[in-house]
Structure formats: structure tokens, C-alpha cells
Amino acid sequence: xxxxxKEAKYLHDYVIWLKFNDGVIGELDLKDELYGEVFNPLKDLxxxxxxxxxxxxxxxxxxxxxxxxxxxxxxxxxxxx
Numbered sequence: 001x002x003x004x005x006k007e008a009k010y011l012h013d014y015v016i017w018l019k020f021n022d023g024v025i026g027e028l029d030l031k032d033e034l035y036g037e038v039f040n041p042l043k044d045l046x047x048x049x050x051x052x053x054x055x056x057x058x059x060x061x062x063x064x065x066x067x068x069x070x071x072x073x074x075x076x077x078x079x080x081x
Contacts, residue, residue: 001021003020003070004021004070005053005070006020007053008051008052008053008060010051011027013031013045014029014030014031014034014048015027015028015029016028016051016060018060018073018074018077020070020074021058024074024079025079026074026077026078027078027080028076028077028078030068034048038064039066041064041066042062047063047064050062050063059073060073
């Protein structure tokens with residue numbers, strides 16, 4: 001199955017809530033994943049909070065061009081029961 005992010009919400013700090021197209025829901029702390037040229041600016045919490053779900057890419061994206069593969073997010077998140 002090809003994974004797609006259907007919904008994403010900011011929770012706190014660098015933690016987001018995600019819902020995928022297979023119905024799986026979880027939380028993910030991205031604090032330790034924000035490294036490299038495109039992700040370093042997102043260490044500013046106000047910039048980090050400004051993510052959205054792109055309807056074409058079907059994953060979370062930021063205005064500076066950063067995005068994360070849905071498979072990466074899925075594998076890293078803590079699944080909620």
C-alpha cells in the first residue's frame with residue numbers, strides 16, 4: 001500500500017498528530033529529525049508549526065520547501081490505539 005498523510009495537527013513542541021490513508025493514527029516528535037539545510041530553519045518553533053498537508057504530495061510540507069516522506073513519518077511515529 002502506498003502511504004499518504006490525510007490529516008496532520010500540531011500538538012506541542014515538535015510533536016505532531018498524523019492520520020494516514022490506511023486509518024492509522026499516531027504522534028511523532030520531529031525534534032531530532034530537523035537537521036540539514038532545508039530543515040534547520042524549522043528549529044524555529046513558529047516556522048515548524050506552520051506545516052500543512054499538501055494535497056498533491058499527500059504529506060506534510062513547509063513554506064520553505066521542506067517536506068517529509070509519508071513512509072518516514074509512518075515508520076517513526078508512535079501509533080495510538
